[in-house]
Each structure stands twice: as structure tokens, then as C-alpha cells.
Amino acid sequence: MTTEPDIAIIGAGAAGIGAARRLAGRGLTVVMIEAMPRTGGRAWTQTTSVGQFDLGCGWLHSAERNPWVEIAESAGIAIDRRRSAWGEQFGQLGFSPAEQEEAGEAFDRWNEALAADPPSSDRASDRLDPDSPWNTYIGALSGFINGDEPQRLSARDYSAYDQASSDNNWRMPSGYGTLITSSLPSNTSVRLDAPLQSIDLSGKRVALETTVGRLQPRAAIVTVSTNVLAGDSIVWPSALDPWRDAARRLPLGSNEKLFLEISGNSPFEAETHLIGNPRDAETGSYYIRPFGLPVIECYLGGAGARAAASMGMEAAFARAIEQIVSLFGSSVRANLRPLVASDWAHAPTIGGAYSHALPGEAHARSVLAQSFDQRLFFAGEATHRTDFSTAHGAYQSGVRAAEEALEALGMPSA
Numbered sequence: 291m292t293t294e295p296d297i298a299i300i301g302a303g304a305a306g307i308g309a310a311r312r313l314a315g316r317g318l319t320v321v322m323i324e325a326m327p328r329t330g331g332r333a334w335t336q337t338t339s340v341g342q343f344d345l346g347c348g349w350l351h352s353a354e355r356n357p358w359v360e361i362a363e364s365a366g367i368a369i370d371r372r373r374s375a376w377g378e379q380f381g382q383l384g385f386s387p388a389e390q391e392e393a394g395e396a397f398d399r400w401n402e403a404l405a406a407d408p409p410s411s412d413r414a415s416d417r418l419d420p421d422s423p424w425n426t427y428i429g430a431l432s433g434f435i436n437g438d439e440p441q442r443l444s445a446r447d448y449s450a451y452d453q454a455s456s457d458n459n460w461r462m463p464s465g466y467g468t469l470i471t472s473s474l475p476s477n478t479s480v481r482l483d484a485p486l487q488s489i490d491l492s493g494k495r496v497a498l499e500t501t502v503g504r505l506q507p508r509a510a511i512v513t514v515s516t517n518v519l520a521g522d523s524i525v526w527p528s529a530l531d532p533w534r535d536a537a538r539r540l541p542l543g544s545n546e547k548l549f550l551e552i553s554g555n556s557p558f559e560a561e562t563h564l565i566g567n568p569r570d571a572e573t574g575s576y577y578i579r580p581f582g583l584p585v586i587e588c589y590l591g592g593a594g595a596r597a598a599a600s601m602g603m604e605a606a607f608a609r610a611i612e613q614i615v616s617l618f619g620s621s622v623r624a625n626l627r628p629l630v631a632s633d634w635a636h637a638p639t640i641g642g643a644y645s646h647a648l649p650g651e652a653h654a655r656s657v658l659a660q661s662f663d664q665r666l667f668f669a670g671e672a673t674h675r676t677d678f679s680t681a682h683g684a685y686q687s688g689v690r691a692a693e694e695a696l697e698a699l700g701m702p703s704a
């Protein structure tokens with residue numbers, strides 16, 4: 291591997307892979323360095339004895355304009371275009387149709403108010419109706435969507451995503467993580483298990499110190515998460531303080547997935563869904579037998595995911611099983627066993643789920659996306675102004691940063 295490439299890409303997640311794809315075939319030497327022993331970052335499909343499951347991104351959001359759809363199609367990867375079952379409550383268990391309607395309307399009203407009449411505080415909770423009995427439910431949905439509660443969300447940032455996204459959410463039986471990792475151009479020079487330790491910008495080239503040696507590219511594309519950028523695992527030069535400050539205003543929220551294996555005869559119907567307890571801020575959202583596989587995917591967000599991270603995944607599994615038992619009856623307990631779970635909160639090179647802007651801080655995304663001195667370029671989901679928190683936003687940000695780097699090296703995009 292050359293130690294003086296034209297461009298170094300730091301991080302092999304969706305953004306880094308998007309950048310590598312954009313740079314491929316331009317006659318440049320490109321080196322990608324990744325701290326983990328695998329590529330994909332928050333895109334991670336795990337293979338188990340009963341199927342493949344995404345511990346990170348799973349849904350092709352805004353699918354009609356999602357660039358990963360075309361990439362999957364050209365690779366011959368099957369896409370499931372069925373409507374997701376999120377909106378339904380299997381058997382109306384624990385949540386009557388009238389309550390579902392009321393709660394859904396309360397959530398829609400909150401979304402509409404945020405877009406039409408954003409609060410001057412820019413705090414999304416300031417558009418909750420204080421008399422509504424559904425604010426805990428809205429908080430739980432906010433946890434699933436944003437990884438945090440409305441009290442810590444910028445109304446403007448939330449609405450920017452909401453207005454730009456569509457209801458088309460598709461999936462791939464082989465996994466989103468599988469698609470993303472298999473899309474890295476095969477001739478990319480990748481160094482795994484090679485965490486960047488420090489960046490030095492005092493010379494003409496960018497000096498990158500890694501645990502496996504020094505790299506001195508002409509330009510570098512940084513794709514690490516906002517929590518990593520704001521944290522102290524990498525020594526950053528003080529010239530990058532404005533970027534690190536922006537990253538602090540765009541923290542990662544909390545989301546985790548727990549997969550429970552189903553055995554024997556059970557009442558769990560394929561491709562159905564229910565929310566565990568719409569009156570519990572820490573509730574799980576349960577997707578039952580996705581693609582007909584013998585699992586229940588429990589999705590946790592905000593308070594629920596924070597609780598799981600602090601109690602540990604074994605206790606979180608026990609809690610999810612209790613919630614399912616409370617709805618389906620104690621006979622299903624024998625049908626359920628822990629299969630696999632994420633632990634993004636404790637993944638040292640990620641540090642959480644996906645970014646949201648704190649109240650008043652939506653502009654931090656544009657600050658974060660700026661380049662430094664025409665030789666350091668920033669990508670990653672958090673840099674996208676509308677498609678943040680997604681794998682397609684990450685991909686697009688990588689493409690954007692690669693185009694900026696090409697331009698800076700005097701090779702404008704074809």
C-alpha cells in the first residue's frame with residue numbers, strides 16, 4: 291500500500307464507500323483506512339443460523355430516489371418493495387383501533403405544527419400539545435426515528451428530514467449491510483484494523499498517523515461519526531475546532547436492535563408489527579417474522595435504547611420477552627430465545643446510532659460539510675442537510691466529498 295496516495299478515505303462505512311465509488315476509475319491512488327476489522331460501519335448484516343439480519347441500517351428509505359436501489363438493481367440483488375407493517379398493531383393487542391387513530395392523529399398534528407409553525411425556541415417538544423395524552427407515545431416514536439426525545443431535537447432539522455422523505459421504505463432479504471459492503475470497488479486499497487490516531491495539517495500534505503503506520507495523502511476525506519469527531523480517540527489539530535464543535539451539536543442518538551428467535555408453534559404471523567406499550571417511553575417496536583423468517587426484530591430508540599445499553603443486552607432481551615408475553619400470553623415464552631443484538635452505544639469507533647441536531651443547531655450540518663483548506667473533506671450521514679441519519683444520505687455525502695476532492699486536485703467531475 292502506497293504511503294503517499296492522492297486521496298485517503300477515513301472510514302469504510304456507507305459514506306466512505308460512496309466516496310470510493312466516485313473516485314474509482316479516475317487514475318488516482320486512493321487508500322481507505324478503517325478502525326474496525328470489517329467494512330460497513332453502521333451498515334452491518336449478521337449471518338445467523340436462521341437468516342441474515344441487519345444490526346444497523348435495514349430499510350431503503352425514500353426508496354424511489356435512494357441511490358442504493360439502483361446499485362442493488364445493477365448487482366442483481368433482490369429488493370422487497372412491499373409496504374412495511376409499521377403502521378399496524380397485530381391483533382389490536384394492547385392498543386385499540388380508536389386509540390391508534392387518536393395517537394396517530396396526535397403525531398401527525400405535531401409533525402404538521404413543526405413544519406408550519408416552528409417554535410422560536412426551535413425545540414421540537416415546544417410544539418407538543420401539553421394536554422394531549424399521547425406525548426409519551428410521540429416521544430417513543432421520536433426515539434425510533436431520531437434516537438432521542440423531542441426535548442433534545444431541533445424542530446427545523448427534524449422537519450427538513452420529514453419534508454424531504456417519502457413513505458417508500460423497501461428492504462433486501464440479503465441485507466442492507468451486505469449490499470453496502472459488497473459495493474466497495476474491488477480494486478480499492480483498504481486497510482482494516484487501522485485506526486487513525488492523529489491528523490497533522492502543518493505540512494503541504496495531510497499527515498495521517500495510524501496504528502499501522504503513517505500516510506501522507508494530498509487530500510483526505512473524513513467520514514467518522516459525529517461522536518468520534520467530537521470525542522478524543524483521534525488527536526485533531528486545533529484548526530478543526532469549528533468542525534468538532536459542529537459535531538457536538540449533532541450528537542448520535544440511541545437505537546438498538548434485538549432479534550429473538552421463534553421456535554415451535556406460535557401465534558406470530560409473518561410480516562406483522564406491533565408496538566409493545568404505547569404508554570411506555572421505553573417501549574420496543576416489534577417487527578414479527580420479517581420475510582417469513584422465524585424471528586421478531588425488537589427496535590429500541592431514545593429512552594428504550596439508552597436503558598438497554600445501560601442494563602446490558604441480556605437484561606434487554608429479558609425485558610423484550612416480558613413485553614411480548616404481556617401481549618401474547620405466557621405460553622409464548624417458551625417459543626422465544628435471544629438470537630443476536632446490536633450494541634451501537636458501546637461500539638468505540640461509532641458511539642451511538644444516528645445524528646440529530648440539538649435545538650437551534652440545524653445549521654451545524656452545513657458547517658460540518660465544509661472543506662478545510664482544499665485538502666480535508668468531510669462526509670458522513672450527519673453532513674447531509676435533509677437525508678441525515680440514513681445510509682443513502684451517507685452515500686450521497688461521500689459522493690459529494692469525492693467530487694470536492696477531485697475539483698481541488700484539478701480533476702473536476704466528468
Ligand SMILES: Cc1cc2nc3c(=O)[nH]c(=O)nc-3n(C[C@H](O)[C@H](O)[C@H](O)COP(=O)(O)OP(=O)(O)OC[C@H]3O[C@@H](n4cnc5c(N)ncnc54)[C@H](O)[C@@H]3O)c2cc1C
Nearest residue numbers: 301303304305325331332347348349486639670671680681
Ligand atoms: C440501529 C440502526 C438502525 C438504522 N436503520 C437505518 C435504516 O433502516 N435505513 C437507513 O437508511 N439508515 C439506517 N441507519 C443509519 C445508517 O446506518 C447510517 O446513517 C449510515 O450507515 C452511516 O454511514 P457513515 O458512513 O456516515 O458512518 P459509519 O457507518 O459510522 O462509518 C464511519 C466509519 O469510520 C470508522 N472509524 C471511526 N473512527 C475511525 C478511526 N479512528 N480510524 C479509521 N476509521 C474510523 C468507523 O469504524 C466506521 O466504519 C440505522 C443505524 C442504526 C445504528
